[in-house]
Amino acid sequence: MVFSSSLWLSLLSVLYYITLTNAALPDLNAIIAQLKKNGACCTALDYFLPGKVHFNLPTDLAYQASQLSFWSAQEQTLHPTCIVTPTSTQNVSIAVAILNAGYQANIKGCQFAVRSAGHTPQAGSANIDGGVTIDLQSLNQVTISSDQKIVSIGPGNRWGNVYATLDNLNLAMVGGRVTPVGVGGLVTGGGVSFYSGRYGFACDNIQTYEVVLANGTITTASTNTNPTLFRAVKGGSNNFGVVTRFDAKLHQQTAFWGGTIFQPITNKEAVFEFFQNFTVSATYDPYAALISGFAWVEGIATIAHIIAYTNGDVVWPPPTFKPLNDMPKVSTTIRKDKISSFALEIEGSLALTNSHNNLFVTLTFVNKPGVSQDFMAEVYELSDAVAKELITVVGLIFTFTLQPMTNSIYSKSAATGGNVLGLDRFKDDLINLLFTVSWTLPTDNARVEAAMQGLEDAIVAKEKQMGVFNEFVYLNYAAEWQDPIQGYGAANVAFMKSVSKKYDPNGLFQKAVPGGYKLGA
Template sequence: MSPFRLSVLSALLYGVARLSSVNAAAAIPQNANVDNPSVQGDTSSLPSESHVASMVKQQPICCDALSFFLKGKVFKSSASQYEASLQSYWSQQEQQVQPSCILIPQTVQDVQLSIFLLSVAAKYIPNGCPYAVRGGGHTPWAGAANQQGGVTIDLSKFSQLDISKDQKQISIGAGRRWEDVYLKLDALGLATSGGRVASVGVAGLTLGGGISFFSPRYGLVCDNVINFQVILASGKLVNANAQTNADLFKALKGGSNNFGVVTRFDMKLFTQGKFWGGFIGQDISTRQKQYDYFVTFASSKTYDPYAALIMSFAYTLETGWYIASNFEYTKPQAYPATFKNFTDLPQTFNTMRISNLTDFTVELLGRNPPGSRELFVTATFKNDAASMARFFDIANATLDPFKTTPNLTVSLSYQPFPQIVTSKGFATPGNPNSGNSLGIDATRGDLTNVLLTVQWQDPAADKNINDFATSLFKNTEAANKKAGTYDPYLYLNYASKQQDPIQGYGQASVNFLTSVSKKFDPLQVFQNFVPGGFKLMKTGLV
């Protein structure tokens, strides 16, 4: 055996012995100390430098080490599994990232071994072994959940879908997409608060907060998590819930990929049958009325908790601007009064129907198919018609440099983000670890989220499109600040690579997340060697 393999084997077995408290030659038992908070982030006894002295910094060596310990689960570019994993990303940008290898673990123990080995590399090898962890792979920007020249860990085999006997909880593997979840739950007359697009992954959406059709009734998706199963940078497997590792539990509800690898989500279930929903198309000339109707609809004082709305202003060269709004009413009741202002306006198309949750999420996927170049950018402002108009007017006025781009679609989507939703994530008196980490409190009032989505095919258009988005959000932010409608919160799952959503949570939340990161990841592996996603270090505090 080569000196490299001997040194890595020595380091790994030493760590396995400490992690499992069993013979070093044995595998890590899945249930080893999963609830013991005393093991959190314990990296003080990692192997000495002599155990890893022969390691080198080249990424192929990192892949070779993983291949040695995880035979048949590490794939390089010549393998069909490598290509299939890349093609399963939603955006063209992520599909084009080329990691040195893709690890497709089969078990929790596989992930523990790989994370431990990569953490050893982070400590002892200059530049370490940068890696990414992906669930559904829906975040569009290159490198969000894929690592150029490094290691990408693809959790697609984590496909658990277990419903408790009392049908009050579902355990979901981190590789699942929401369509998988809903197909099982629809058949049982159940639901959980989850994503609205069938292909979106459970993991990324939940860790970023998550908006659901059911958010007015049950809060954000992260607020419906009962327990996270997490692998820390040390390789240790722990649970995070309201009783055990409660600070980590709160941090993961919005803190994204900064603390560990979540391999399982235990979530609340509720009874849910078929309901009313679909899309209605309307002429762009109705936009001013629609702004006004939106503000009335989105007020918490009168908000109907069964209603959900995505109002989208879409542009293509063939159609020009038009309005395509997604209405959902989570009862089997057609055309409820809360939507009357909107549905009374003249319509150009209508897909409204009573159907199941899976069907509605597949419909939304159809409007956002995979394989294009994609851009997301987001902002938040107070529930205000003038601010909605401002976004559209500036976007319309600045389309010229790229509006003839082939296969171009531009969409501005407005969504209510009222206190009836956000209040369900507030910390409660006497339980400081409840709530989420998003930093929104009652003083923020009723908010509106806006998402710019751009789809295109030609990389030559990248600069014009990115310049357009940068200018649009810079100008609207300045105008909203002047008007007093600006809010710093950024919904993480819609943020662009250039944005810093965690900073928008506010200083108190940033300080909390930083302290949790240092407690559970003292070597800061997830800050320095997992560069994808939105890092705490962008705030300059870690």
């Protein structure tokens, strides 16, 4: 086997970073020997990162724990040859450099996956069969600057861990809304937050990204350093490197209003009218956040609104939520509290889906006055038919939610250097539509997926018929068969390809990391 000069450089970079961490300097011939062995990438990783590489053995409890910590059953069915659990950026650098060298030399077992918390449901998004999974969950630092303006967080954090620290200091960052969701995937995919009305997407509130590139180099990306990489990572997911630290802006935040309002399904027409009027930039209250959900359990439909109003100084209900609050209720948990409490509440409502087979499907439509209300009613009828068609699926929980994506929210990215989501092409107020489906038995997977693809097709046809179609597909909510990257628009796709070529010239993250949504040929 002949190693090219670029592979030798990758191997030498491994040695360089080992010296930085004061580890014993191994013999270079031993590295090559390790890489030549059958299943060599895991062997080489174990050699350079002793104690941080775990194998698919019943006695390897760390391997088993990592596998069981994925949200969906689909991800748990995959079995990597080994799992790497780095505890530092240098560990990640060594791992990526070895995997790059092995993959470029066509050595078996060097394809890999990268996971934060592993909350994306489809198999292979953050796990892999027969390769290597880099599990970042131990990179969970939360470090606040002395002036309390920046928090540096590791990608392996779950939002519950971040908020537990910030809440105690009356601080907030723009982040996720559910306790167990991971930092890394949410932020690099965009990131919708309770604070998005005031500050935009999570990715646009990061001042600096620390990134391990394909050759193992550790670099940073900001408006002043590697600015094209900085923009590409904001929505570009796992296509450019492994993000090992996020430096996020902090904001002062005391307790605020939030909780869930449960309503009878007979409110649905009034809810659609309310949502149409609520999602208008000219009158959108930046303190308001809303997820309006329609759920079917055993074929019975109900409505649940997850609400946040981040100005705790007002009396409940503020004018923007009064029409919704005045509708008939089944129950309510509205109170004033910190974000940790609300994130835990949402986690509790999703507890029945843990380790089940799970599926996301998402679409975007234009909020067009006088039309959107009728369109949402059509979506409900189409969804109701599918929920009833799938009623015999064991353990079925079928939901769709509506979330505002107004121009006043997504246009905030321009002030921070922009992102690659492509929403800056539009002027319309948009609404996100998300289906979340959960069920028990893998034997029902094909049936559920076929039904949801059919539902998606029917809704897209209805969007186009009623003049509310929008091509944007939010990556963090996309199904395996959807193509969110192409929905960013041709200019952004071309830009991301140019950034990939610059920072990953051999296409490691396009070819050796099969999970996620790739840039295409």
